[in-house]
Amino acid sequence: MDQVLLCSSQIPLTTSISNTFIKKYMLNANGSYVKVYLYLSMCIQSDIHGLSISSLADRMENTEKDVLRALQYWEKKNLLTLQYNESNDDICGILLLNPETADQTISVTASDETPSNEISFDEPSSYTKPVSMPEDFQANTLSALKADTYTTSVDQTDSLSSMETATTEAVARKDEDAQPLPVDDTETKEIVITQEQTERVAKDDDFSWTRLIVESYLDRPITTKEADLLIYLFDTLHFSKDLILYLYEYCCSIHKTNINYVQAVAFSWDKNNVKTPDDAQELSHQYNECHSAICKALGLNRMLGSIESQYIDRWQNEWQMDLAVILNACNRTILTIQKPDFKYLNGILENWHKHNVHTLQDVQVCDDNYNKKKANNTRDNKPAIQKSNNRNQFHAFEQRNTSAAEIDQLEKMLLKR
CATH class of the missing domain: 1.10.10.630 (DnaD domain-like)
Structure with missing residues (x-):
């Protein structure tokens, strides 16, 4: 992983954290996200060099995807800005922002002058641009499900983050050269969703959160057909939240997010009685x-x-x-x-x-039976083969049956000449 350059104009012995961050942002954030923010703040203020995404993941005892997801979360809260290389969309810098002015609209481009509290990359990173959650995800979800209100608690947020971490680590354990699962993505099956199902899942907070995370994986709002598929998986096939998230994270990891392929994988898992991400991983292995x-x-x-x-x-x-x-x-x-x-x-x-x-x-038994049958056929056909071999083209006509007396008579006639 490319090294991250940290820049600062001062090297304090302590790390200063804004009270606004503690009161307004920290309390409702996942603990692993807070650790990433605090560690980045310490690195910036202590002028620590040689930092990378992989080293952050090692120190946090998380996967690199978890670190990238934490950075995305704080970017959404306007506490930092991720800068991307224009040629390949790789991360080339991280700009920490002031929590006091986080509500203000901030626009930073790669051509801007690098501020003093920015983490920059010397060379383009090998990581692709992580997905981000648009601000109107909640509105899109409520509109599609025809729900009037949408609420969630801090406990649900923590539970969801833990669930994301579990599925991320499961996908990270797959081989890099893993092949797609044996499904035919050209074969589709009509999915029928009733109005009753739509109204039922609209009141389910677990489904609403699952949909939000699926949209974050796809980096876009889901279509009507994708929403129907999600309802079908959740309410008809009774896939758990973990399994649905693992399904979409798996498909995103192999760059196959077409609805037909996702549907085919889901039906294949249902056919093979896959109930948990571990079952799906075992099937893939x-x-x-x-x-x-x-x-x-x-x-x-x-x-x-x-x-x-x-x-x-x-x-x-x-x-x-x-x-x-x-x-x-x-x-x-x-x-x-x-x-x-x-x-x-x-x-x-x-x-x-x-x-x-x-x-x-069974193969050995089948071979033995075949060999015995072949040997019996050879033994039964051997006399016929020998009789056939005694006749050739010189025996194709009827032979004479001359007696000894006739032979003697012929010799006497020959001698008299």
Whole structure:
């Protein structure tokens, strides 16, 4: 991670925090967000150098996404401003603002002169611009749900922040090169939402907060269809808040936020009885492990296509075959035709499926039965083969049956000449 340069014109022994911050902002903020703000204030006022997002995350014992989310939160409160590189939208500076004038509109661009209380980056960061929550999210939510009022308590805020942290850490544990889950995002299913469901979730604070966070992940207000999908997941499939947030954070992490893909992933999780983010992570881990093993067995150095993923999904979920059985079929495919052919591979597994093969022991039994049958057929056909081999093109006509007396007579006639 690129180093963060901290600038200040004084180096006090203590850190000064505005009473306005304590009274107006700190009490209603999540504790981890407050820690980030206080530590940044200390670094600015103590002229500490060599700071980075990753080092902040280490000191806070949080993920880097949590630190970025905290910075976004204080930016929304107008207590700091994040500056982004115009070419790639990477963070290039952090400007701490005066809490006394936080309600005033502040505009800072990358070309402005760097103030004394600004954290700047020497080089563009490798982090992409984090999502931010627009000011009119609450209004959009109430309008879409046709609700008259919307309230929340400090306890709900803390609970939500903890939930965000849990899902963020779960996504952060995934492999960087993880492949998308085996879903067909071109296949859609009509979702029917009743007016009763809409009115019921409009009164549910958990749903309203979940919707706000989903919009923050997408960095935009959700559409009507996306709102219907969210209601369907919450009220029909009974997905928990944690699972819905994990679903959208997962889709955002692989840059697949199309409603058809999100819906397909959700239905796949419901089909596989996924109830918690841990269940979803385990399903994703099994999927990636299976695909990686099959690609290695076939000698493929690429992601599998949609139709290839459907083949694997059929072998594992519909035919209930162990991964070892599939890898055995992969080896036989390569040894027989010397190329990775999913149609040929599917032919082998389809034949095994007809013989009720699920494990390597079943494969061995199937091979033994085939060898016995082949040996019996060879033994039964051996006499016929030998008889056929005794006849050639010189025995294609009927042979003479000449007696010994006739042969002697022919010899006497030959000698008299």
